Amino acid sequence: MSEPTLYELSATGRKAVSLPECDVKLATIPEHLIRADNGLPELTEQQIVRHYLRLSQRNFGVDCGFYPLGSCTMKHNPKTSEQTARLPGFAQIHPFQDEAIVQGALQLMFELQEQLKEIGGFEAVSLQPTAGAQGELTALLMIRAYHAARGEGHRNEILIPDSAHGTNPASATMAGYIAVEVPSDGRGNVDLDAVRAACSGRLAGIMLTNPNTLGLFEERVEELVGLVRESGGVVYGDGANMNALTAIARPGDLGIDLMHFNLHKTFATPHGGGGPGSGPLGASSQLAPYLPSPIVERLPEDKKGSVEYTLTCPSHSIGRMSSFHGSFGMFVRAYSYLRRLGAPGLRAAAIDAVLNSNYLRVRLRDDYPVPFDRTCMHEFVCEGQPKGSEVRAIDVSKRLMDFGFHPPTNYFPLTVREALMIEPTENECKATLDAFVEAMRAIAKEAREEPGRLREAPSATPVRRLDEVRAARELTVCEPTLRT
Ligand SMILES: *Cc1c(COP(=O)(O)O)cnc(C)c1O
Numbered sequence: 001m002s003e004p005t006l007y008e009l010s011a012t013g014r015k016a017v018s019l020p021e022c023d024v025k026l027a028t029i030p031e032h033l034i035r036a037d038n039g040l041p042e043l044t045e046q047q048i049v050r051h052y053l054r055l056s057q058r059n060f061g062v063d064c065g066f067y068p069l070g071s072c073t074m075k076h077n078p079k080t081s082e083q084t085a086r087l088p089g090f091a092q093i094h095p096f097q098d099e100a101i102v103q104g105a106l107q108l109m110f111e112l113q114e115q116l117k118e119i120g121g122f123e124a125v126s127l128q129p130t131a132g133a134q135g136e137l138t139a140l141l142m143i144r145a146y147h148a149a150r151g152e153g154h155r156n157e158i159l160i161p162d163s164a165h166g167t168n169p170a171s172a173t174m175a176g177y178i179a180v181e182v183p184s185d186g187r188g189n190v191d192l193d194a195v196r197a198a199c200s201g202r203l204a205g206i207m208l209t210n211p212n213t214l215g216l217f218e219e220r221v222e223e224l225v226g227l228v229r230e231s232g233g234v235v236y237g238d239g240a241n242m243n244a245l246t247a248i249a250r251p252g253d254l255g256i257d258l259m260h261f262n263l264h265k266t267f268a269t270p271h272g273g274g275g276p277g278s279g280p281l282g283a284s285s286q287l288a289p290y291l292p293s294p295i296v297e298r299l300p301e302d303k304k305g306s307v308e309y310t311l312t313c314p315s316h317s318i319g320r321m322s323s324f325h326g327s328f329g330m331f332v333r334a335y336s337y338l339r340r341l342g343a344p345g346l347r348a349a350a351i352d353a354v355l356n357s358n359y360l361r362v363r364l365r366d367d368y369p370v371p372f373d374r375t376c377m378h379e380f381v382c383e384g385q386p387k388g389s390e391v392r393a394i395d396v397s398k399r400l401m402d403f404g405f406h407p408p409t410n411y412f413p414l415t416v417r418e419a420l421m422i423e424p425t426e427n428e429c430k431a432t433l434d435a436f437v438e439a440m441r442a443i444a445k446e447a448r449e450e451p452g453r454l455r456e457a458p459s460a461t462p463v464r465r466l467d468e469v470r471a472a473r474e475l476t477v478c479e480p481t482l483r484t
């Protein structure tokens with residue numbers, strides 16, 4: 001289906017605005033800078049508004065419908081957080097302003113650090129990293145600095161379970177480490193024997209995702225942490241799955257030394273299309289001196305009882321990871337979410353996220369086999385090939401779009417064949433979950449009876465099935481008429 005472009009809609013003489021008569025002296029513009037025809041489209045305001053609104057409606061977002069994309073936590077973006085972030089004092093602040101006149105913003109950052117410390121069980125938190133992946137890289141650079149300071153700079157191996165997110169090995173490699181894969185065992189946990197075998201004097205640390213990307217809590221996490229620590233390794237926690245644990249268990253208490261939080265997952269800030277993410281990093285007392293700067297500190301009360309906040313640099317800091325102070329707008333949104341829910345609200349959110357996910361797992365497992373079928377956390381992974389059919393997970397996902405649902409995560413983790421990773425989040429009501437189950441069951445029936453229908457899906461969307469590899473490699477973001 002092709003939409004007319006603004007150029008095709010254009011007609012000479014149409015105008016979107018009427019400017020008043022010019023009442024100042026005209027400047028003379030050099031002749032050679034003036035073009036008679038600059039080729040811009042001419043349209044009415046209403047045409048423009050309708051054009052862009054129509055285009056915007058082709059996007060699917062958390063505000064349009066159910067978005068069970070596993071490992072991404074596509075939970076709601078509260079409108080109260082948006083309102084707070086738009087307060088002029090926050091929205092129009094500038095990072096070059098003097099500390100003395102941005103005390104409120106520094107206080108917000110300080111309190112956010114404190115809240116994340118409490119949630120994670122850490123000694124200190126830096127708000128610098130602007131994504132989860134950057135939090136990983138930051139942590140690995142800190143691990144390097146930590147070992148180097150102890151005269152153990154030769155440690156060059158990082159253990160990464162086979163179910164880990166792709167960013168883990170990428171970050172380890174970027175930090176100059178050798179990524180050593182460790183397999184999962186039959187219950188979906190990290191194989192402890194394999195970890196034991198991989199522990200040596202070369203071990204720098206492990207990157208552990210708990211709950212892991214199968215949505216399963218690591219049953220022997222303390223033993224696992226113990227093995228790595230005994231070998232002199234640092235335990236890094238990938239905190240992308242904190243939606244299941246927030247206000248219930250603290251990674252720091254489990255022996256995790258470093259962990260990133262994804263404000264755009266667990267704390268309800270928008271994902272922003274790859275833009276303004278935020279991946280604050282928590283650290284234990286051993287690693288805290290290496291955190292990136294700046295960190296906000298509260299100075300002791302002065303004689304008049306007033307409090308001041310200031311930016312500081314940890315004693316062995318690895319330096320900056322981003323310009324200025326991080327994604328400040330995201331701090332405001334996450335802070336306002338945290339303050340609104342409080343500890344009881346956060347705990348309820350985690351419990352509901354786990355409940356919703358288990359509800360879907362049990363209601364779907366007769367049609368979609370669940371290979372590690374035990375109580376899951378906030379997400380679970382099933383096989384996307386319905387029982388008794390030949391279709392693939394991608395076909396099921398594409399057909400789901402015809403039913404108005406965003407597909408789950410496809411083909412990840414790699415440890416499950418035809419994987420569909422489903423994360424409903426705490427926000428969805430039972431009616432939505434039931435509608436999703438009905439759609440998934442209807443699709444399973446179609447898969448057995450008329451599989452061709454799935455292979456041709458989607459049929460109700462503005463564009464049909466795309467060649468995703470080609471679309472990613474040959475990115476064309478211009479309007480067709482602008483291409484030369
Ligand atoms: C999302 C995610 C990451 C990366 O976080 P980004 O903010 O997308 O960079 C890392 N690990 C896991 C398990 C994730 O789900």
